Amino acid sequence: MPSSSVVIVSKSTVRCHRSAAAETLRLSVSDLPMLSCQYIQKGVLLPPPPLSSEDLLSLLRISLSKTLSHFPALAGRLRTDADGCVYIVCDDSGVDFYHAKAAHLSATALLPEKDRDIPAAYRRFFQCDKMLSYSGHEKPLVAVQVTELNDAVFVGCSVNHAVVDGTSFWNFFNTFAEMARGVKRISKSPNFRRDTAFDSPAVLVFPPGGPSATFSGEEPLREKIFHFSREAVLKLKLRANSPTRKPKPYPDYETVGKRSNDGWGNNRSKTYGEVTSVTEKHPTVEISSFQSLSAHLWRSVTRARDLKPGKTTTFRMAVNCRSRLLPRLEPTYFGNAIQSIPTTAAAGELLSNGLSWSAALLHTNVAAHGDATVRRGVKVWESEPRLFPLGNFDGAMLTMGSSPRFPMYDNDFGWGRPIAVRSGGANKFDGKISAFPGAEGNGSVDLEVVLSPETMAGLENDLEFMEYVS
Structure with missing residues (x-):
């Protein structure tokens, strides 16, 4: 399946459908570290539309233009002022729109x-390959590529990571799909407020020409x-919540968490890089299903890496702070509102103890990450501004991104829901994990796992890990 079979047919610029009053937005303490990260690249594989190629492209261009009217910041550019402060200038410079064809590729393949x-081939379905977010000073903040396949269509979207996190990305993408369906009123308008705990006068100093990626690639x-x-995930949860961890008689938090996570339900709680959230009012007393799955992966990859018992391993996950701050940020807050939670353990200790031990470590760290911890993290960053350390620096790290609670399959552009959700080549290194909802929903999870060839082979031959894979 040669990726060279993807041919770019045309490129155009799409601007806001209507002018909108939009203020210049200053990048926050959570945005600035992402300037050394590559653009977020996510997209959907869709069934063939009942439209001609010309009508399909016209529909998607117009829909994208209407979407940008609700997200005018994404049609702008970054600017650094004389004091070193970085802003999004909402000047409607526009975004890139590409049309590509891959006639020899099929959905089955x-x-x-x-x-x-x-x-x-998926890497050829996205633009901005290996482009750092700092490039948004000169390049568009968004690039959409529509690739027509033999029997399907792939809509790939690349968005500057210093401008959006996963929550904001999927709010934009979902709105794009709504516009294509012809809705009269979008379901979730973005909130562009800039008066939160993440707003700060602190300045991040860059070398001439901007930052470099923090991993080699x-x-x-x-x-x-x-x-x-779903059944496999619940079995792991049952293992993690061993008889020694008896939950108190609170409501069914697994169900409550599914409804409230990510702010797409009743807006009570959410995490990014998903773990069942711990609310201020009703703390979760069980280890969640996703924490259990994450611990299972952590132990399995550590085993596959064949690390020395004394080697420190790190499992890092990003959490959404929108529901953790008091008062809470709106679920549709536009920008990055994430912090990274690292959990460490010696390899020997991690593997000699059971799943419940490692899952409890993850659970405890997430449960402790409330308003005070979020604000403390902001203060620490302000005292020493730095880029986000993305990568596997000692050969023993795992980084969990994305979330199985993101509404990735709620993207019917008018002719059917996605067949699959996939990513491009951005921000990938040995130990990078991305969590997606399974196509069938109902609590199933897809883990996109990126590992060295040797470690991946070990993971594939790990009977304890593969016992739960279907």
Whole structure:
């Protein structure tokens, strides 16, 4: 399946459908560290539309233009002033829109059996390859590529990571799909407030020409999707919540968490890089299903890496702080509102103890990350502004991103829901994990796992890990 079979047919600029009063937005303490990260690249594989190619492209261009009218910041550019402060200038410079064709690729070929790696062709479905977010000073903050396949369409979207996190990304993408369906009123208008705990006069100093990526991106890697059914995830949760951890008689927090996470339900709680959130009013007393799955992966990859017992391992996950701050930020707050929670353990200790031990470590760290911890993290960053340390620096790190609670499959552009959700090549290194909802929903999870070839082979042969993969 040669990726060279993807041919760019045309490129155009799309601007806001109507002018909108939009203020210049200063990048926050949570935005600035992402300037060394590559653009977020996510997209959906859709069934073939009942439209001609010309009508399809016209529909999507117009829909994107209407979406930008609700998200005018994404049609702007970054600017650094004389004091070193970085802003989004909402000047409607526009975004890039690409039309591509891949007549020799089919949906079947792009959805291989579970023993196959993710096809490399997906990387050709996105623009801004390896582009750092700092490039938004000169380049568009968004690039959309529509690729027509033999029997399907892929809509790939690349967005500057210093401007959006996963929550804001999917709010934009979902709105794009709503516009294509012809809705009269979007379901979730973005909130552009800039008076939060993340707003700060602190300045991040960059070398001439801007920052460099914090990881090489040159090492050989394998990428694979591991699917976990709802039943498998619940079995892991049962293992993690051993008889020694008896939950108190609170409501069913697994159900409450599913409704409230990410702010897409009743807006009570959310995490990014998903773990069942711990609310201020009703603390979760059980280890969540996603914490259990994360601990299972942490132990399995550590085993596959064959680390020395005394080697410190790190499992890092980003959490959404919108519901953790008091007062809470709106679920539709536009920008980055995330902080990273690292959990560490010696490899020998991690593997000699059971799943409940490692899951409890993750659970305890997440549970402790409330308003005071978020604000303390802001103060620490202000005292020493720095870029986000993305990468696997000691060969023993895992970084969890994205979330199985994000509404990735709520993207019907008018002719059917997505067949699959996939990412491009951005921000990938040995140990980068992205969590997606399973296509069938109902609590299933897809983990996009990026590892060195040797570690991936070890993971594939790990019977304890593969027991839960379907």
